[in-house]
Amino acid sequence: MRLTASTTTVSAAVAALFAPLAVATGLQCENIVVDNQKYDLSSLRGPHSVVTTIAEAHAVYNTTYTLDLCAPLKRAGENIPSNEQCPEGTRVCAVQRASHEGDGADKKPSVREAVPLAGDLVQFGGAPFEYHTAGLNAADRETIKEDGFQLELPGGVFPVDAPSKEQFPKKTVITFLCDMGKTGLEAEWKPEVDYVNVTALLETRDGEETNAEKQFVNEGAALIFDKYSNEGKEVTGTLRLTWKTKYACQSVARGDSTRSWGFFTWFIILAFMFISAYIIFGSWLNYTRYGARGWDLLPHSDAIRDVPYLMQDFTRKVLNTVQNSGSRGGYSAV
Numbered sequence: 179m180r181l182t183a184s185t186t187t188v189s190a191a192v193a194a195l196f197a198p199l200a201v202a203t204g205l206q207c208e209n210i211v212v213d214n215q216k217y218d219l220s221s222l223r224g225p226h227s228v229v230t231t232i233a234e235a236h237a238v239y240n241t242t243y244t245l246d247l248c249a250p251l252k253r254a255g256e257n258i259p260s261n262e263q264c265p266e267g268t269r270v271c272a273v274q275r276a277s278h279e280g281d282g283a284d285k286k287p288s289v290r291e292a293v294p295l296a297g298d299l300v301q302f303g304g305a306p307f308e309y310h311t312a313g314l315n316a317a318d319r320e321t322i323k324e325d326g327f328q329l330e331l332p333g334g335v336f337p338v339d340a341p342s343k344e345q346f347p348k349k350t351v352i353t354f355l356c357d358m359g360k361t362g363l364e365a366e367w368k369p370e371v372d373y374v375n376v377t378a379l380l381e382t383r384d385g386e387e388t389n390a391e392k393q394f395v396n397e398g399a400a401l402i403f404d405k406y407s408n409e410g411k412e413v414t415g416t417l418r419l420t421w422k423t424k425y426a427c428q429s430v431a432r433g434d435s436t437r438s439w440g441f442f443t444w445f446i447i448l449a450f451m452f453i454s455a456y457i458i459f460g461s462w463l464n465y466t467r468y469g470a471r472g473w474d475l476l477p478h479s480d481a482i483r484d485v486p487y488l489m490q491d492f493t494r495k496v497l498n499t500v501q502n503s504g505s506r507g508g509y510s511a512v
Contacts, residue, residue: 205309207248212327213313222362223248228403229367232391236279245270262289270296270350295417296331296350303345304335325356326426348415354426362423365396
């Protein structure tokens, strides 16, 4: 896989799954609006990564794609060359490492390039960071049997230090699918791991070329690499991911307004209903049995009428107690 431009053809089937994209600025992960439905993805904040590999004639390339939905990625450090990490403001970064034929076992893979695939990178020549959303159509929900939506993050550009006419636009498209059994953090591949875990699986799809880019994926992973390709007339380098999480479910998104009340709320409601029923039943009983009117309708009306006087007496006693506590019993201090 090459992160620089090529003439890869885009599959129209993926784009057809979604309704026209809605444009918004100022990405706030706790307030992603799709077709007037609010989704809270703040639980997915922080850097998350997928790692892929592809073998060529005399080298193997491993690419770490790291993204943060809620904030720009933090730079690894000032002691790392700028060409080995993405610039400030990047939301999605691809760092590619190469192992060449003949390298010794003790030689670490060298960083080939670091490509910002999305973010607020206007100062480097990137497009404005105006994210787009699209919901699944009804027909598509029938096809895949899942709720979900698509989030498109633009603004990527490469090379960042080249004249604009020599730069290529980049973007990231994430398809969120509803999965009530996943938080979205399961079996994540840690970005600091450079070597293949022996328990990991190398994901291969049916009909995929043997030299296609494949993901190192732990069993049950929620964040899945789909593909990286160049799309459209502008040859936009596009990373496509699928993220399975319960936070993409409409039932969870509506939870703020439909979730069950707590114990204290139910206690207040039941107490209010009990007191109201007691007063209504007592008033009816006093009316039918004694022909009571006005205050006499209320149960224990005599006690209720005495409440103001009882409070007055209680207040007077408290004040007298406080005033008398400072008395010296008629004696002056020596």
